[in-house]
Amino acid sequence: MSEETMDRQVTGPAPHCAPARGAVGFPDPADQVRLRGTVAAAFTARGVERVRQRSRRMLAELVEEMVQDGPPADLCEAVLGPFPVAVICELMGVPAADRQGMHTWSRQILSCAHGAEVREKARREMGAYFSDLIGLREGGTGEDVASLLGAAVGREELTLDEAVGLAVLLQIDGEAVTGTSGQMFYALLTRPELVERLRAEPEVRPRAVGALLRSLPHPDPVGPSWLAGEDAMPARMEAELLVDALLDGVPGLRLAVPADDVPFRKGALIRGPETLPVTW
Known part of the structure:
Protein backbone atom coordinates (compact mmCIF):
# COMPACT_ATOMS: atom_id res chain seq x y z
CA MET A 1 0.00 0.00 0.00
CA SER A 2 1.46 3.38 -0.99
CA GLU A 3 0.67 6.94 0.05
CA GLU A 4 -1.65 7.37 -2.96
CA THR A 5 -4.09 4.81 -1.54
CA MET A 6 -4.31 6.23 1.98
CA ASP A 7 -7.41 8.38 1.37
CA ARG A 8 -9.13 6.07 -1.10
CA GLN A 9 -11.72 3.34 -0.57
CA VAL A 10 -9.61 0.23 -1.11
CA THR A 11 -9.33 -3.07 0.67
CA GLY A 12 -6.93 -2.61 3.55
CA PRO A 13 -5.76 -4.15 6.79
CA ALA A 14 -8.03 -4.83 9.72
CA PRO A 15 -9.03 -1.67 11.68
CA HIS A 16 -6.69 -2.42 14.58
CA CYS A 17 -3.78 -2.54 12.09
CA ALA A 18 -4.70 0.62 10.17
CA PRO A 19 -1.57 2.79 9.70
CA ALA A 20 -1.18 6.46 10.36
CA ARG A 21 -0.26 8.61 7.37
CA GLY A 22 3.49 8.42 6.84
CA ALA A 23 3.84 5.16 8.74
CA VAL A 24 7.05 3.41 7.78
CA GLY A 25 5.16 0.23 6.91
CA PHE A 26 3.36 1.95 4.02
CA PRO A 27 5.98 3.82 1.97
CA ASP A 28 6.04 4.31 -1.76
CA PRO A 29 8.19 1.85 -3.75
CA ALA A 30 11.32 4.02 -3.89
CA ASP A 31 11.33 4.55 -0.13
CA GLN A 32 10.55 0.88 0.44
CA VAL A 33 13.65 -0.12 -1.54
CA ARG A 34 15.74 2.42 0.37
CA LEU A 35 14.55 1.24 3.79
CA ARG A 36 14.79 -2.46 3.01
CA GLY A 37 18.29 -2.00 1.63
CA THR A 38 19.62 -0.88 5.00
CA VAL A 39 18.83 -4.24 6.65
CA ALA A 40 18.90 -6.69 3.73
CA ALA A 41 22.31 -8.07 4.74
CA ALA A 42 20.87 -9.51 7.95
CA PHE A 43 18.41 -11.69 6.00
CA THR A 44 20.69 -13.04 3.28
CA ALA A 45 22.00 -16.61 3.37
CA ARG A 46 25.20 -15.32 4.99
CA GLY A 47 23.30 -13.27 7.56
CA VAL A 48 21.09 -16.21 8.52
CA GLU A 49 24.06 -18.59 8.66
CA ARG A 50 25.65 -16.18 11.15
CA VAL A 51 23.00 -17.09 13.73
CA ARG A 52 22.51 -20.76 12.80
CA GLN A 53 24.90 -22.23 15.36
CA ARG A 54 23.62 -20.03 18.19
CA SER A 55 20.08 -20.92 17.17
CA ARG A 56 20.91 -24.63 17.26
CA ARG A 57 22.33 -24.30 20.78
CA MET A 58 19.31 -22.34 22.02
CA LEU A 59 17.00 -24.96 20.54
CA ALA A 60 18.94 -27.84 22.08
CA GLU A 61 18.55 -26.23 25.51
CA LEU A 62 14.78 -25.84 25.05
CA VAL A 63 14.35 -29.45 23.94
CA GLU A 64 16.56 -30.76 26.75
CA GLU A 65 14.55 -28.83 29.32
CA MET A 66 11.28 -30.20 27.95
CA VAL A 67 12.60 -33.78 28.03
CA GLN A 68 13.92 -33.38 31.57
CA ASP A 69 10.52 -32.11 32.74
CA GLY A 70 9.00 -35.26 31.25
CA PRO A 71 5.79 -35.91 29.34
CA PRO A 72 3.19 -34.76 28.71
CA ALA A 73 4.22 -31.32 27.49
CA ASP A 74 2.82 -28.42 25.52
CA LEU A 75 5.15 -28.32 22.54
CA CYS A 76 4.10 -24.75 21.73
CA GLY A 93 20.37 -7.85 18.00
CA VAL A 94 18.06 -7.84 21.04
CA PRO A 95 20.01 -9.10 24.10
CA ALA A 96 18.82 -12.34 25.67
CA ALA A 97 17.80 -10.58 28.89
CA ASP A 98 15.31 -8.40 26.97
CA ARG A 99 13.64 -11.12 24.88
CA GLN A 100 10.76 -11.87 27.22
CA GLY A 101 9.79 -8.21 27.33
CA MET A 102 9.99 -8.03 23.53
CA HIS A 103 7.81 -11.15 23.29
CA THR A 104 5.22 -9.59 25.61
CA TRP A 105 5.08 -6.36 23.60
CA SER A 106 4.77 -8.26 20.32
CA ARG A 107 1.91 -10.41 21.60
CA GLN A 108 0.06 -7.36 22.89
CA ILE A 109 0.45 -5.63 19.53
CA LEU A 110 -0.69 -8.71 17.61
CA SER A 111 -3.60 -9.64 19.86
CA CYS A 112 -7.15 -8.49 19.19
CA ALA A 113 -8.15 -9.23 22.78
CA HIS A 114 -6.63 -6.34 24.74
CA GLY A 115 -7.95 -3.29 22.90
CA ALA A 116 -6.35 -0.41 21.02
CA GLU A 117 -4.98 1.32 24.12
CA VAL A 118 -2.90 -1.70 25.17
CA ARG A 119 -1.67 -2.24 21.60
CA GLU A 120 -0.58 1.35 21.20
CA LYS A 121 1.13 1.42 24.60
CA ALA A 122 3.07 -1.73 23.68
CA ARG A 123 4.02 -0.24 20.32
CA ARG A 124 5.27 2.97 21.96
CA GLU A 125 7.30 1.02 24.51
CA MET A 126 8.84 -1.19 21.85
CA GLY A 127 9.64 1.90 19.79
CA ALA A 128 11.35 3.58 22.76
CA TYR A 129 13.37 0.41 23.36
CA PHE A 130 14.58 0.27 19.75
CA SER A 131 15.31 4.01 19.75
CA ASP A 132 17.73 3.46 22.62
CA LEU A 133 19.22 0.28 21.13
CA ILE A 134 19.76 1.77 17.67
CA GLY A 135 21.19 4.94 19.20
CA LEU A 136 23.71 2.92 21.17
CA ARG A 137 24.85 1.17 17.98
CA GLU A 138 25.05 4.21 15.76
CA GLY A 139 28.35 4.11 13.94
CA GLY A 140 28.96 0.49 14.92
CA THR A 141 29.99 -2.38 12.64
CA GLY A 142 27.77 -5.22 13.89
CA GLU A 143 25.81 -7.43 11.50
CA ASP A 144 22.51 -7.57 13.40
CA VAL A 145 19.56 -5.41 12.34
CA ALA A 146 19.89 -2.86 15.16
CA SER A 147 23.56 -2.34 14.28
CA LEU A 148 22.83 -2.04 10.56
CA LEU A 149 20.12 0.52 11.31
CA GLY A 150 22.41 2.41 13.67
CA VAL A 168 9.34 -2.44 15.20
CA LEU A 169 7.79 -3.81 12.01
CA LEU A 170 10.54 -6.42 11.56
CA GLN A 171 10.28 -7.56 15.18
CA ILE A 172 6.49 -7.89 14.99
CA ASP A 173 6.69 -9.58 11.60
CA GLY A 174 9.11 -12.10 13.05
CA GLU A 175 6.73 -12.85 15.90
CA ALA A 176 3.75 -13.04 13.57
CA VAL A 177 5.24 -16.02 11.73
CA THR A 178 5.83 -18.04 14.91
CA GLY A 179 2.52 -19.80 14.28
CA THR A 180 4.15 -21.48 11.28
CA SER A 181 6.12 -23.84 13.50
CA GLY A 182 2.96 -24.88 15.34
CA GLN A 183 1.12 -25.50 12.09
CA MET A 184 4.07 -27.47 10.72
CA PHE A 185 4.30 -29.79 13.72
CA TYR A 186 0.54 -30.24 13.86
CA ALA A 187 0.74 -31.36 10.22
CA LEU A 188 3.64 -33.69 11.03
CA LEU A 189 2.25 -35.21 14.20
CA THR A 190 -1.08 -35.97 12.56
CA ARG A 191 0.85 -38.01 9.98
CA PRO A 192 2.82 -40.57 12.03
CA GLU A 193 3.96 -42.38 8.90
CA LEU A 194 5.65 -39.18 7.67
CA VAL A 195 7.35 -38.67 11.04
CA GLU A 196 8.72 -42.22 10.94
CA ARG A 197 10.03 -41.75 7.42
CA PRO A 217 -1.45 -20.94 5.20
CA HIS A 218 0.45 -17.69 5.61
CA PRO A 219 0.10 -15.74 8.88
CA ASP A 220 -2.20 -12.74 8.81
CA PRO A 221 -0.02 -9.73 8.15
CA VAL A 222 0.37 -6.79 10.47
CA GLY A 223 0.74 -4.76 7.32
CA PRO A 224 2.72 -5.49 4.15
CA SER A 225 5.27 -8.05 5.25
CA TRP A 226 8.69 -6.47 5.46
CA LEU A 227 10.19 -9.91 5.74
CA ALA A 228 8.35 -11.14 2.66
CA GLY A 229 11.42 -10.76 0.49
CA GLU A 230 13.88 -12.22 3.00
CA ASP A 231 12.10 -14.31 5.61
CA ALA A 232 12.05 -17.57 3.59
CA MET A 233 15.62 -18.08 4.75
CA PRO A 234 15.07 -17.58 8.51
CA ALA A 235 11.79 -19.51 8.39
CA ARG A 236 13.37 -22.42 6.55
CA MET A 237 16.37 -22.46 8.88
CA GLU A 238 14.09 -22.54 11.93
CA ALA A 239 11.95 -25.31 10.45
CA GLU A 240 14.92 -27.49 9.54
CA LEU A 241 16.51 -27.07 12.97
CA LEU A 242 13.20 -27.85 14.71
CA VAL A 243 12.64 -31.03 12.69
CA ASP A 244 16.17 -32.27 13.40
CA ALA A 245 16.09 -31.40 17.10
CA LEU A 246 12.65 -32.83 17.87
CA LEU A 247 12.66 -35.95 15.71
CA ASP A 248 16.19 -36.94 16.75
CA GLY A 249 16.10 -35.64 20.30
CA VAL A 250 12.66 -36.86 21.35
CA PRO A 251 12.15 -40.44 20.11
CA GLY A 252 8.49 -41.41 20.10
CA LEU A 253 7.24 -37.81 20.02
CA ARG A 254 3.51 -37.89 19.27
CA LEU A 255 0.26 -36.08 20.01
CA ALA A 256 -1.07 -36.66 23.52
CA VAL A 257 -4.67 -35.93 22.48
CA PRO A 258 -6.78 -36.68 19.40
CA ALA A 259 -5.98 -34.33 16.53
CA ASP A 260 -9.47 -32.80 16.64
CA ASP A 261 -8.93 -31.82 20.29
CA VAL A 262 -5.96 -29.56 19.56
CA PRO A 263 -7.16 -25.95 20.12
CA PHE A 264 -6.29 -23.34 17.52
CA ARG A 265 -5.73 -19.64 18.17
CA LYS A 266 -8.64 -17.21 18.21
CA GLY A 267 -8.63 -13.44 18.48
CA ALA A 268 -5.03 -13.02 17.36
CA LEU A 269 -3.18 -12.35 14.12
CA ILE A 270 -1.01 -15.43 14.59
CA ARG A 271 -2.54 -18.57 13.19
CA GLY A 272 -1.77 -22.05 14.44
CA PRO A 273 -2.36 -24.20 17.52
CA GLU A 274 -2.89 -22.46 20.84
CA THR A 275 -1.37 -25.51 22.52
CA LEU A 276 0.07 -28.71 21.09
CA PRO A 277 -0.08 -31.44 23.76
CA VAL A 278 2.56 -34.11 23.14
CA THR A 279 4.01 -37.14 24.81
CA TRP A 280 6.85 -39.57 24.03
Whole structure:
Protein backbone atom coordinates (compact mmCIF):
# COMPACT_ATOMS: atom_id res chain seq x y z
CA MET A 1 0.00 0.00 0.00
CA SER A 2 1.46 3.38 -0.99
CA GLU A 3 0.67 6.94 0.05
CA GLU A 4 -1.65 7.37 -2.96
CA THR A 5 -4.09 4.81 -1.54
CA MET A 6 -4.31 6.23 1.98
CA ASP A 7 -7.41 8.38 1.37
CA ARG A 8 -9.13 6.07 -1.10
CA GLN A 9 -11.72 3.34 -0.57
CA VAL A 10 -9.61 0.23 -1.11
CA THR A 11 -9.33 -3.07 0.67
CA GLY A 12 -6.93 -2.61 3.55
CA PRO A 13 -5.76 -4.15 6.79
CA ALA A 14 -8.03 -4.83 9.72
CA PRO A 15 -9.03 -1.67 11.68
CA HIS A 16 -6.69 -2.42 14.58
CA CYS A 17 -3.78 -2.54 12.09
CA ALA A 18 -4.70 0.62 10.17
CA PRO A 19 -1.57 2.79 9.70
CA ALA A 20 -1.18 6.46 10.36
CA ARG A 21 -0.26 8.61 7.37
CA GLY A 22 3.49 8.42 6.84
CA ALA A 23 3.84 5.16 8.74
CA VAL A 24 7.05 3.41 7.78
CA GLY A 25 5.16 0.23 6.91
CA PHE A 26 3.36 1.95 4.02
CA PRO A 27 5.98 3.82 1.97
CA ASP A 28 6.04 4.31 -1.76
CA PRO A 29 8.19 1.85 -3.75
CA ALA A 30 11.32 4.02 -3.89
CA ASP A 31 11.33 4.55 -0.13
CA GLN A 32 10.55 0.88 0.44
CA VAL A 33 13.65 -0.12 -1.54
CA ARG A 34 15.74 2.42 0.37
CA LEU A 35 14.55 1.24 3.79
CA ARG A 36 14.79 -2.46 3.01
CA GLY A 37 18.29 -2.00 1.63
CA THR A 38 19.62 -0.88 5.00
CA VAL A 39 18.83 -4.24 6.65
CA ALA A 40 18.90 -6.69 3.73
CA ALA A 41 22.31 -8.07 4.74
CA ALA A 42 20.87 -9.51 7.95
CA PHE A 43 18.41 -11.69 6.00
CA THR A 44 20.69 -13.04 3.28
CA ALA A 45 22.00 -16.61 3.37
CA ARG A 46 25.20 -15.32 4.99
CA GLY A 47 23.30 -13.27 7.56
CA VAL A 48 21.09 -16.21 8.52
CA GLU A 49 24.06 -18.59 8.66
CA ARG A 50 25.65 -16.18 11.15
CA VAL A 51 23.00 -17.09 13.73
CA ARG A 52 22.51 -20.76 12.80
CA GLN A 53 24.90 -22.23 15.36
CA ARG A 54 23.62 -20.03 18.19
CA SER A 55 20.08 -20.92 17.17
CA ARG A 56 20.91 -24.63 17.26
CA ARG A 57 22.33 -24.30 20.78
CA MET A 58 19.31 -22.34 22.02
CA LEU A 59 17.00 -24.96 20.54
CA ALA A 60 18.94 -27.84 22.08
CA GLU A 61 18.55 -26.23 25.51
CA LEU A 62 14.78 -25.84 25.05
CA VAL A 63 14.35 -29.45 23.94
CA GLU A 64 16.56 -30.76 26.75
CA GLU A 65 14.55 -28.83 29.32
CA MET A 66 11.28 -30.20 27.95
CA VAL A 67 12.60 -33.78 28.03
CA GLN A 68 13.92 -33.38 31.57
CA ASP A 69 10.52 -32.11 32.74
CA GLY A 70 9.00 -35.26 31.25
CA PRO A 71 5.79 -35.91 29.34
CA PRO A 72 3.19 -34.76 28.71
CA ALA A 73 4.22 -31.32 27.49
CA ASP A 74 2.82 -28.42 25.52
CA LEU A 75 5.15 -28.32 22.54
CA CYS A 76 4.10 -24.75 21.73
CA GLU A 77 4.94 -23.45 25.20
CA ALA A 78 8.12 -25.48 25.62
CA VAL A 79 9.75 -25.12 22.21
CA LEU A 80 7.72 -23.87 19.25
CA GLY A 81 6.85 -20.51 20.81
CA PRO A 82 10.13 -19.46 22.45
CA PHE A 83 12.46 -20.69 19.69
CA PRO A 84 11.29 -18.43 16.81
CA VAL A 85 11.18 -15.48 19.22
CA ALA A 86 14.79 -16.17 20.19
CA VAL A 87 15.81 -16.36 16.51
CA ILE A 88 14.19 -13.06 15.49
CA CYS A 89 15.70 -11.38 18.57
CA GLU A 90 19.10 -12.80 17.61
CA LEU A 91 18.73 -11.43 14.09
CA MET A 92 17.55 -8.08 15.45
CA GLY A 93 20.37 -7.85 18.00
CA VAL A 94 18.06 -7.84 21.04
CA PRO A 95 20.01 -9.10 24.10
CA ALA A 96 18.82 -12.34 25.67
CA ALA A 97 17.80 -10.58 28.89
CA ASP A 98 15.31 -8.40 26.97
CA ARG A 99 13.64 -11.12 24.88
CA GLN A 100 10.76 -11.87 27.22
CA GLY A 101 9.79 -8.21 27.33
CA MET A 102 9.99 -8.03 23.53
CA HIS A 103 7.81 -11.15 23.29
CA THR A 104 5.22 -9.59 25.61
CA TRP A 105 5.08 -6.36 23.60
CA SER A 106 4.77 -8.26 20.32
CA ARG A 107 1.91 -10.41 21.60
CA GLN A 108 0.06 -7.36 22.89
CA ILE A 109 0.45 -5.63 19.53
CA LEU A 110 -0.69 -8.71 17.61
CA SER A 111 -3.60 -9.64 19.86
CA CYS A 112 -7.15 -8.49 19.19
CA ALA A 113 -8.15 -9.23 22.78
CA HIS A 114 -6.63 -6.34 24.74
CA GLY A 115 -7.95 -3.29 22.90
CA ALA A 116 -6.35 -0.41 21.02
CA GLU A 117 -4.98 1.32 24.12
CA VAL A 118 -2.90 -1.70 25.17
CA ARG A 119 -1.67 -2.24 21.60
CA GLU A 120 -0.58 1.35 21.20
CA LYS A 121 1.13 1.42 24.60
CA ALA A 122 3.07 -1.73 23.68
CA ARG A 123 4.02 -0.24 20.32
CA ARG A 124 5.27 2.97 21.96
CA GLU A 125 7.30 1.02 24.51
CA MET A 126 8.84 -1.19 21.85
CA GLY A 127 9.64 1.90 19.79
CA ALA A 128 11.35 3.58 22.76
CA TYR A 129 13.37 0.41 23.36
CA PHE A 130 14.58 0.27 19.75
CA SER A 131 15.31 4.01 19.75
CA ASP A 132 17.73 3.46 22.62
CA LEU A 133 19.22 0.28 21.13
CA ILE A 134 19.76 1.77 17.67
CA GLY A 135 21.19 4.94 19.20
CA LEU A 136 23.71 2.92 21.17
CA ARG A 137 24.85 1.17 17.98
CA GLU A 138 25.05 4.21 15.76
CA GLY A 139 28.35 4.11 13.94
CA GLY A 140 28.96 0.49 14.92
CA THR A 141 29.99 -2.38 12.64
CA GLY A 142 27.77 -5.22 13.89
CA GLU A 143 25.81 -7.43 11.50
CA ASP A 144 22.51 -7.57 13.40
CA VAL A 145 19.56 -5.41 12.34
CA ALA A 146 19.89 -2.86 15.16
CA SER A 147 23.56 -2.34 14.28
CA LEU A 148 22.83 -2.04 10.56
CA LEU A 149 20.12 0.52 11.31
CA GLY A 150 22.41 2.41 13.67
CA ALA A 151 25.09 2.57 10.99
CA ALA A 152 22.56 3.76 8.41
CA VAL A 153 21.37 6.51 10.76
CA GLY A 154 24.97 7.52 11.34
CA ARG A 155 25.49 7.82 7.57
CA GLU A 156 22.23 9.82 7.35
CA GLU A 157 20.72 7.27 4.97
CA LEU A 158 17.57 7.27 7.08
CA THR A 159 16.25 9.10 10.11
CA LEU A 160 16.11 7.63 13.59
CA ASP A 161 12.30 7.63 13.38
CA GLU A 162 12.46 5.61 10.16
CA ALA A 163 14.94 3.19 11.70
CA VAL A 164 12.80 2.69 14.79
CA GLY A 165 9.64 2.19 12.72
CA LEU A 166 11.37 -0.41 10.56
CA ALA A 167 12.79 -2.23 13.60
CA VAL A 168 9.34 -2.44 15.20
CA LEU A 169 7.79 -3.81 12.01
CA LEU A 170 10.54 -6.42 11.56
CA GLN A 171 10.28 -7.56 15.18
CA ILE A 172 6.49 -7.89 14.99
CA ASP A 173 6.69 -9.58 11.60
CA GLY A 174 9.11 -12.10 13.05
CA GLU A 175 6.73 -12.85 15.90
CA ALA A 176 3.75 -13.04 13.57
CA VAL A 177 5.24 -16.02 11.73
CA THR A 178 5.83 -18.04 14.91
CA GLY A 179 2.52 -19.80 14.28
CA THR A 180 4.15 -21.48 11.28
CA SER A 181 6.12 -23.84 13.50
CA GLY A 182 2.96 -24.88 15.34
CA GLN A 183 1.12 -25.50 12.09
CA MET A 184 4.07 -27.47 10.72
CA PHE A 185 4.30 -29.79 13.72
CA TYR A 186 0.54 -30.24 13.86
CA ALA A 187 0.74 -31.36 10.22
CA LEU A 188 3.64 -33.69 11.03
CA LEU A 189 2.25 -35.21 14.20
CA THR A 190 -1.08 -35.97 12.56
CA ARG A 191 0.85 -38.01 9.98
CA PRO A 192 2.82 -40.57 12.03
CA GLU A 193 3.96 -42.38 8.90
CA LEU A 194 5.65 -39.18 7.67
CA VAL A 195 7.35 -38.67 11.04
CA GLU A 196 8.72 -42.22 10.94
CA ARG A 197 10.03 -41.75 7.42
CA LEU A 198 11.77 -38.51 8.36
CA ARG A 199 13.34 -40.24 11.36
CA ALA A 200 14.56 -43.12 9.20
CA GLU A 201 15.63 -41.03 6.20
CA PRO A 202 17.11 -37.72 7.42
CA GLU A 203 18.37 -36.96 3.93
CA VAL A 204 14.79 -36.25 2.76
CA ARG A 205 14.09 -33.75 5.54
CA PRO A 206 15.09 -30.57 3.68
CA ARG A 207 12.77 -31.43 0.79
CA ALA A 208 9.96 -32.36 3.17
CA VAL A 209 10.37 -29.15 5.17
CA GLY A 210 10.18 -27.09 1.98
CA ALA A 211 7.00 -28.87 0.93
CA LEU A 212 5.43 -28.41 4.37
CA LEU A 213 6.22 -24.70 4.48
CA ARG A 214 4.71 -24.19 1.03
CA SER A 215 1.55 -26.02 2.05
CA LEU A 216 0.85 -23.98 5.20
CA PRO A 217 -1.45 -20.94 5.20
CA HIS A 218 0.45 -17.69 5.61
CA PRO A 219 0.10 -15.74 8.88
CA ASP A 220 -2.20 -12.74 8.81
CA PRO A 221 -0.02 -9.73 8.15
CA VAL A 222 0.37 -6.79 10.47
CA GLY A 223 0.74 -4.76 7.32
CA PRO A 224 2.72 -5.49 4.15
CA SER A 225 5.27 -8.05 5.25
CA TRP A 226 8.69 -6.47 5.46
CA LEU A 227 10.19 -9.91 5.74
CA ALA A 228 8.35 -11.14 2.66
CA GLY A 229 11.42 -10.76 0.49
CA GLU A 230 13.88 -12.22 3.00
CA ASP A 231 12.10 -14.31 5.61
CA ALA A 232 12.05 -17.57 3.59
CA MET A 233 15.62 -18.08 4.75
CA PRO A 234 15.07 -17.58 8.51
CA ALA A 235 11.79 -19.51 8.39
CA ARG A 236 13.37 -22.42 6.55
CA MET A 237 16.37 -22.46 8.88
CA GLU A 238 14.09 -22.54 11.93
CA ALA A 239 11.95 -25.31 10.45
CA GLU A 240 14.92 -27.49 9.54
CA LEU A 241 16.51 -27.07 12.97
CA LEU A 242 13.20 -27.85 14.71
CA VAL A 243 12.64 -31.03 12.69
CA ASP A 244 16.17 -32.27 13.40
CA ALA A 245 16.09 -31.40 17.10
CA LEU A 246 12.65 -32.83 17.87
CA LEU A 247 12.66 -35.95 15.71
CA ASP A 248 16.19 -36.94 16.75
CA GLY A 249 16.10 -35.64 20.30
CA VAL A 250 12.66 -36.86 21.35
CA PRO A 251 12.15 -40.44 20.11
CA GLY A 252 8.49 -41.41 20.10
CA LEU A 253 7.24 -37.81 20.02
CA ARG A 254 3.51 -37.89 19.27
CA LEU A 255 0.26 -36.08 20.01
CA ALA A 256 -1.07 -36.66 23.52
CA VAL A 257 -4.67 -35.93 22.48
CA PRO A 258 -6.78 -36.68 19.40
CA ALA A 259 -5.98 -34.33 16.53
CA ASP A 260 -9.47 -32.80 16.64
CA ASP A 261 -8.93 -31.82 20.29
CA VAL A 262 -5.96 -29.56 19.56
CA PRO A 263 -7.16 -25.95 20.12
CA PHE A 264 -6.29 -23.34 17.52
CA ARG A 265 -5.73 -19.64 18.17
CA LYS A 266 -8.64 -17.21 18.21
CA GLY A 267 -8.63 -13.44 18.48
CA ALA A 268 -5.03 -13.02 17.36
CA LEU A 269 -3.18 -12.35 14.12
CA ILE A 270 -1.01 -15.43 14.59
CA ARG A 271 -2.54 -18.57 13.19
CA GLY A 272 -1.77 -22.05 14.44
CA PRO A 273 -2.36 -24.20 17.52
CA GLU A 274 -2.89 -22.46 20.84
CA THR A 275 -1.37 -25.51 22.52
CA LEU A 276 0.07 -28.71 21.09
CA PRO A 277 -0.08 -31.44 23.76
CA VAL A 278 2.56 -34.11 23.14
CA THR A 279 4.01 -37.14 24.81
CA TRP A 280 6.85 -39.57 24.03
